[in-house]
Amino acid sequence: MSNIHLVIGNKNYSSWSLRPWMALSMAGIPFRETVIPLDTPETAALIAQHSGAGRVPVLHHGRQVVWESLAIMEYLAELFPEKHLWPKAVSARAVARAVANEMHAGFGALRNACPIRMRPVLMTSATIILALFPAALGLGAGAETNQPLSIAVIGGMISSTLLTLVVVPAVYSLVEHRLEKHFGKPAH
């Protein structure tokens, strides 16, 4: 039985939790996993049993407790040097760290927009596209009028989904970045 115990949130909500979970799973390091469902009345109390920071993921290794996904990754990289969790070459390692830290500290607009809206937006779009699919293929009565209309609506759905999930948050990020450059960062 492994003495590594990883406490995470639901994998479909908590991309932070996925970081160490994926690293451990892909490196083949045995570990025990506890999933704390997020967004429930009990969430805060359950997380508090593992970390005073009130966030998941949390790693327990014997008496050692490590919170913060990047700190967990660094700890694992030191515990299991033979697994090469970071790239071996210094320059590749520098790039990997830059990317990981950039994700950690930036892209606030994208991260705020996607976890909340991704599922409902994708489900609504998929439902409409699937419902119109038979008509777009020219099946059923009134095909000659319904087919072009259905194709146009499916095209509109796909482009509006991409606009909502990718373009709008990306533009927002850029504008936010520009404003911060000119007016300074707002105090948090």
Ligand SMILES: N[C@@H](CCC(=O)N[C@@H](CS)C(=O)NCC(=O)O)C(=O)O
């Ligand atoms: N910077 C932290 C972020 C962790 C974080 O924000 N976790 C969220 C889930 S994705 C959380 O624990 N939220 C607590 C809650 O929803 O009550 C890390 O990388 O570990």
